[in-house]
Amino acid sequence: MNQETVTAPGEPTVGTGHFRTMFPATARGAHTARHAAERWLATHRGRPESEPADDSMATASLLIAELTANAALHGRVQGRNARLALTLTPTTLRIEVTDARGGRLPVPSPDARGDAGGESGRGLLLVASLADAWGCEVYPPGGKTVWAECARRA
Template identity: 45%
Template sequence: MTQQEIIDQPRTPARQLNLRFSSTRRGARLARQLAIQQLTEWTGLPHDSDPALAVAHVTAELTSNAITHGRLPGRDFRLTLLLLPDAVRIEVTDPRPESRPPHSVAELAPPDVTSGRGLLLVEAYADCWGCTSRDAYTKTVWAEVPLRTTTSS
């Protein structure tokens, strides 16, 4: 569960979805809802399964960061979902390549502040995550959420 700073090429997906959303709270909410819906359609998992809830949390955090830190007036963010053999890769692309997440969770906000620790959720739910810039105009923050369900003993 570490961030990867390298330019990461995802494994070959079985299915893929690309959508653009307005850089607003409504856009972020719609992206989260659509990510859950698409996951359940692709996999047959229920909406309240562990993987679906993890996808919801990770998508919410990445899209929230895109509209908060990666927003430029008049520019949208892009949500890409890739169904991999054992995971779902969530990619959120925004128009602010200079506004990158910290290199490690150790660089996140101190415990006495009320915000700035959302990437800890990403770290907890994802097998791996990172940030890439494929051009000079955008950055993509991505995370791979495992499809395995946790079993209680």
């Protein structure tokens, strides 16, 4: 898996950073990308290693897991990878997952709330309830980026 941590020139380095990784659009690829992102966040969250993870880390992990799993399940195109990107600023964490299938942009299913027995269909409702903001953008030439933002808690 290709990973890189980037800080742009001229960008403040205290509490700001970028993480990007490509992953196969499979369940295993999504799992591996999520764990790599969690390790990166643990080292860049601005707290001592001895301090336990907080609720914002748990929220970030859930959002990363849901968005990467959705890319593997709904955005898979044979032979094309997906991309996970994190941007961490002093005030916000932005999570972006880009996949190769752009024909249909995701929307939360209105029926998902009432279908308690179903095994899927509630992922975007989870994203909407956990994130401070989220959305989807077309990614040219063919694909989409689904993103979520969370305010960093003091």
